[in-house]
Amino acid sequence: xxxxxxxxxxxxxxxxxxxxxxGRSHLATEGAxxxxxxxxxxxxxxxxxxxxxxxxxxxxxxxxxxxxxxDELGDEVDAAVAKVAVDDHRGRFVAIGRAVRxxxxxxxxxxxxxFGSPVPGYQAPGERTTGPGTRVIGALVRVxxxxxxxxxxxxPDDTPPVPRKLAAxxxxxxxxxxxxxPEDLTVRGVLAWAALFGCVSFEVLGQYGPDTFTAVDxxxxxQLQLLADTTGL
Amino acid sequence: xxxxxxxxxxxxxxxxxxxxxxGRSHLATEGAxxxxxxxxxxxxxxxxxxxxxxxxxxxxxxxxxxxxxxDELGDEVDAAVAKVAVDDHRGRFVAIGRAVRxxxxxxxxxxxxxFGSPVPGYQAPGERTTGPGTRVIGALVRVxxxxxxxxxxxxPDDTPPVPRKLAAxxxxxxxxxxxxxPEDLTVRGVLAWAALFGCVSFEVLGQYGPDTFTAVDxxxxxQLQLLADTTGL
DNA sequence: TGTACATCAGTGAACGCGCGTTCACTGATGTAC
DNA sequence: TGTACATCAGTGAACGCGCGTTCACTGATGTAC
Numbered sequence: 068x069x070x071x072x073x074x075x076x077x078x079x080x081x082x083x084x085x086x087x088x089x090g091r092s093h094l095a096t097e098g099a100x101x102x103x104x105x106x107x108x109x110x111x112x113x114x115x116x117x118x119x120x121x122x123x124x125x126x127x128x129x130x131x132x133x134x135x136x137x138d139e140l141g142d143e144v145d146a147a148v149a150k151v152a153v154d155d156h157r158g159r160f161v162a163i164g165r166a167v168r169x170x171x172x173x174x175x176x177x178x179x180x181x182f183g184s185p186v187p188g189y190q191a192p193g194e195r196t197t198g199p200g201t202r203v204i205g206a207l208v209r210v211x212x213x214x215x216x217x218x219x220x221x222x223p224d225d226t227p228p229v230p231r232k233l234a235a236x237x238x239x240x241x242x243x244x245x246x247x248x249p250e251d252l253t254v255r256g257v258l259a260w261a262a263l264f265g266c267v268s269f270e271v272l273g274q275y276g277p278d279t280f281t282a283v284d285x286x287x288x289x290q291l292q293l294l295a296d297t298t299g300l
Numbered sequence: 301x302x303x304x305x306x307x308x309x310x311x312x313x314x315x316x317x318x319x320x321x322x323g324r325s326h327l328a329t330e331g332a333x334x335x336x337x338x339x340x341x342x343x344x345x346x347x348x349x350x351x352x353x354x355x356x357x358x359x360x361x362x363x364x365x366x367x368x369x370x371d372e373l374g375d376e377v378d379a380a381v382a383k384v385a386v387d388d389h390r391g392r393f394v395a396i397g398r399a400v401r402x403x404x405x406x407x408x409x410x411x412x413x414x415f416g417s418p419v420p421g422y423q424a425p426g427e428r429t430t431g432p433g434t435r436v437i438g439a440l441v442r443v444x445x446x447x448x449x450x451x452x453x454x455x456p457d458d459t460p461p462v463p464r465k466l467a468a469x470x471x472x473x474x475x476x477x478x479x480x481x482p483e484d485l486t487v488r489g490v491l492a493w494a495a496l497f498g499c500v501s502f503e504v505l506g507q508y509g510p511d512t513f514t515a516v517d518x519x520x521x522x523q524l525q526l527l528a529d530t531t532g533l
Numbered sequence: 534t535g536t537a538c539a540t541c542a543g544t545g546a547a548c549g550c551g552c553g554t555t556c557a558c559t560g561a562t563g564t565a566c
Numbered sequence: 567t568g569t570a571c572a573t574c575a576g577t578g579a580a581c582g583c584g585c586g587t588t589c590a591c592t593g594a595t596g597t598a599c
Contacts, residue, residue, distance in 0.1 A: 075541080075595065082542090098420030100333030105585065116587075117543050125586065183417030185506055187331030197509070232515035233522070240512060258499070258523045264507070265498015266491070273418055274497070276430070279473060282465035289466070290491045293530055308562065308574080315575090338552065349554075350576050358553065 083121055083131075085111060090132050095176035099186045104128060129180075129189055134199050136177040140170050141202030148206055156214035157300040163206055164263050164291045171271045178271055182264055201243070204260055208244040211256050211298060215248040220299040226251050252299065259294040266290045316354055316364075318344060323365050328409035332419045337361060362413075362422055367432050369410040373403050374435030381439055389447035390533040396439055397496050397524045404504045411504055415497055434476070437493055441477040444489050444531060448481035453532040459484050485532065492527040499523050 072080075089110045093102055104125050108115040122128045147166035151158040171178040180186070181200075214220050229237065229250040237250045246253060269275055270283055280286055305313075322343045326335055337358050341348040355361045380399035384391045404411040413419070414433075447453050462470065462483040470483045479486060502508055503516055513519055 073596075079542085096420075098333060098417065100331060101420055103585065104587085113542090114544055115585095116545085116589085119587075120542060179417035182501075182507065183505070184331065184412035187329075187334055193510075227525075229522070230515065230518045233513075233518040236513050236515050236519070254519065254522055255526060257519065258495070258526050261498045261502045261507075261523070262491070262495030262527075263498070265494045265496070265501065268415075268498065268501060269494045272416070274415065274494075277426075280466075280469050282463065282469050285463045285466040286469070286487065286490065289462070289487055290494070292460075293488060293491050294495075297526055297530060306563075312575085336552065337554085346575090347577055348552095349556085349578085352554075353575060 079121075082111075086118065086121055086128070087131055087135050090128060091135070091174070091177055094132060094180060095174075098176070099129065099180045099189075102129065102132075126189055129186065130192060130195055132177065133180060133191055133196055136174070136181050137196065137199030137202065139174070139177075140167065140181075141199060141206075143170050144203055144206050148210070153213065154217060154219075156210055156217070156219050157295050159210045159213075160207070160259075160295050160298070160300055161288075161291050163203070163210070164287075164294070167203060167263065168267050168270070168287060171267045175271050178267075182268060183272060205244060207256060207260055208246060208253075211252060211300075212246045212248060214300055215246075215252060220248070220252060222249075222252065222255075222299040229254055255298045259298045262294055263291075312354075315344075319351065319354055319361070320364055320368050323361060324368070324407070324410055327365060327413060328407075331409070332362065332413045332422075335362065335365075359422055362419065363425060363428055365410065366413060366424055366429050369407070369414050370429065370432030370435065372407070372410075373400065373414070374432060374439075376403050377436055377439050381443070386446065387450060387452075389443055389450070389452050390528050392443045392446075393440070393492075393528050393531070393533055394521075394524050396436070396443070397520075397527070400436060400496065401500050401503070401520060404500045408504050411500075415501060416505060438477060440489060440493055441479060441486075444485060444533075445479045445481060447533055448479075448485060453481070453485060455482075455485065455488075455532040462487055488531045492531045495527055496524075 086107060089107050090102060093106055093110075097103075097106070102125070104118050104122075105115040107128070108118045111118075118128075122131065144163055144166045147162040148159050151162050153159075171182075211220070233254065234250050237253050240253070266287060270287070275283075319340060322340050323335060326339055326343075330336075330339070335358070337351050337355075338348040340361070341351045344351075351361075355364065377396050377399045380395040381392050384395050386392075404415075444453070466487065467483050470486050473486070499520060503520070508516075
């Protein structure tokens with residue numbers, strides 16, 4: 068395979084990658100709000116203004132890290148799902164949950180950037196972040212959709228109907244995430260999605276407190292099972 | 301009722317309260333990481349060093365805001381629960397959930413301080429924050445405990461046993477939150493607790509995206525019902 | 534293959550800014566006799 | 567009730583710091599003929 072990139076292009080790509088790596092490591096030690104162009108430049112061994120060859124502004128640097136984070140998480144989730152048999156719906160759901168948690172525990176600062184407090188003064192540009200940002204929920208929807216199509220979803224009979232306005236929201240969402248499942252299943256899926264991240268956030272962002280749970284693994288596994296129950300898997 | 305406080309003491313209390321109020325409003329516009337002693341002083345109409353009469357350091361100011369936030373949330377949750385009949389267990393759970401969400405939507409910045417990303421370089425002093433910080437989960441535990449004591453909890457029969465290490469955690473937790481309910485119910489409660497905050501965080505911190513849900517109220521109500529189901533209420 | 538020119542990564546100085554915290558001080562309020 | 571003294575809120579200057587961004591520049595790498 069002929070490499071059509073010039074040395075300069077390769078050097079540029081490498082530097083951009085270095086900037087991202089350093090940025091993420093600074094996220095870890097200082098937090099997103101304290102992420103500084105100058106600090107990244109310092110660690111890259113370059114004068115601060117040089118960074119502006121690669122990044123338009125500090126906000127642009129943040130966007131770089133956001134997209135990089137979403138992509139890494141998305142890749143790991145996809146890889147985890149791919150390892151499970153297609154007809155093991157519950158197994159695929161559990162694999163997604165475990166992948167999210169594993170990544171979050173390994174990259175708590177990036178997790179906090181993506182799923183924690185908004186960074187003051189920073190507005191993520193939707194056209195660059197929306198795609199990567201919807202990969203996890205996309206993977207989840209696919210699991211429920213496959214399970215429903217296979218007739219493997221068991222929901223209680225006495226489920227109340229989805230209210231009108233919410234049903235309209237679900238319809239709109241299905242333009243992006245096509246699905247033939249009943250609206251109630253989608254709503255349950257949204258709960259499971261939010262709940263999954265709630266569990267991970269409590270652990271990663273430190274809500275449980277330092278000495279409350281020693282068996283967090285067991286707790287999380289049980290939480291996944293309960294959420295799988297709720298979505299009828 | 302004789303007021304035994306001196307004018308000086310009253311003035312001091314008033315100023316402390318002003319500092320807290322201003323601090324929280326700055327949280328809203330700038331975020332926790334950018335909270336600055338100087339900015340608070342400026343808005344209080346006082347020279348920056350004057351703040352140090354009231355607050356030992358910037359971290360101490362943050363702690364003030366953390367405690368104030370937990371207390372406000374705790375008060376509103378308690379008030380909401382008190383309005384519901386004691387034997388309406390599901391109603392009490394729903395009331396807690398709604399109170400948390402209402403407060404979070406009204407005070408998103410303080411919510412982010414308490415339940416979002418940790419503030420870099422700041423470690424909350426446990427002896428001042430743990431008490432106020434456990435009021436919501438305390439209220440929830442009381443609901444489940446009352447429901448169980450009244451024989452009103454319906455859980456599936458085929459629930460797997462709680463694993464050994466996790467069961468030990470539950471035992472330890474019960475020293476602080478006494479309960480006679482089966483361990484499985486407590487674990488389900490922890491899920492519901494984390495899931496509740498997961499739902500609120502997604503909405504308040506902006507994970508759902510700007511145009512995804514128009515009927516967030518209906519969505520949240522449904523989520524509460526599903527969580528009540530999960531905990532057998 | 535050799536030369537002239539264009540592109541581009543990185544430099545270094547400068548801009549104006551806000552930050553947390555210390556310190557010696559002034560002057561008003563409170564207390565003891 | 568009046569006076570001497572102690573307490574304490576707030577002042578203003580100063581410390582040393584790091585920040586984002588602009589700008590004219592140097593020198594190396596790449597390209598066209």
